[in-house]
Amino acid sequence: MQSLLDIIGATIIGGLLLVTMFTSLTTIQDNNMILKGEMQIINDLEFISNLIENQYMDKIGYELPDLTEAFPMAVINEVNFNTKIDDGDNTVYLVKIFTGIEDVDYGYPFWIEVTGGTNIGVIWLAEPIEFMYFDVNGIVINYNELQTVEGRARIRSIQTELSVFHGEYNTDSMRVRTLEFRKFFPNLAI
Numbered sequence: 001m002q003s004l005l006d007i008i009g010a011t012i013i014g015g016l017l018l019v020t021m022f023t024s025l026t027t028i029q030d031n032n033m034i035l036k037g038e039m040q041i042i043n044d045l046e047f048i049s050n051l052i053e054n055q056y057m058d059k060i061g062y063e064l065p066d067l068t069e070a071f072p073m074a075v076i077n078e079v080n081f082n083t084k085i086d087d088g089d090n091t092v093y094l095v096k097i098f099t100g101i102e103d104v105d106y107g108y109p110f111w112i113e114v115t116g117g118t119n120i121g122v123i124w125l126a127e128p129i130e131f132m133y134f135d136v137n138g139i140v141i142n143y144n145e146l147q148t149v150e151g152r153a154r155i156r157s158i159q160t161e162l163s164v165f166h167g168e169y170n171t172d173s174m175r176v177r178t179l180e181f182r183k184f185f186p187n188l189a190i
Contacts, residue, residue: 061187
């Protein structure tokens with residue numbers, strides 16, 4: 001009788017250990033999926049911000065021909081600027097960075113268009129990109145002033161937020177991370 005009770009007790013304890021082990025494995029797998037999603041969001045944020053900041057905006061105003069406006073257009077969801085992209089290439093390209101202002105099934109569409117060059121997009125964002133423009137003193141240039149050539153000529157830095165999501169675009173359950181950055185343009189005459 002004692003042996004039977006020992007076997008039943010060992011079976012119960014073994015079963016509890018197996019349930020605990022399977023629960024732990026499931027939790028580890030869930031956490032692994034979450035971490036993979038977070039790493040993908042971070043990689044996407046880094047890729048998009050590097051494109052905007054380092055690839056295209058770094059040379060705004062650098063050796064632009066006389067009477068070439070650095071910023072032909074600057075509004076809340078779109079910025080257009082003239083720049084040289086590659087060293088040794090003297091071509092001045094018009095670069096347009098913008099998002100759609102209405103979300104669709106996949107989020108807000110984001111594009112980088114380079115006139116005469118390589119276009120990038122569609123990249124899907126969680127929120128539309130919004131630009132804020134600052135003068136040399138760090139004061140925001142209002143959007144009415146940005147409609148004039150003189151107002152756009154005062155731009156010395158741009159601030160924006162990028163909101164990237166991972167997984168299905170569902171505003172209730174998606175994981176979103178936001179990166180805010182500000183780019184100063186040292187090549188523009190002060």
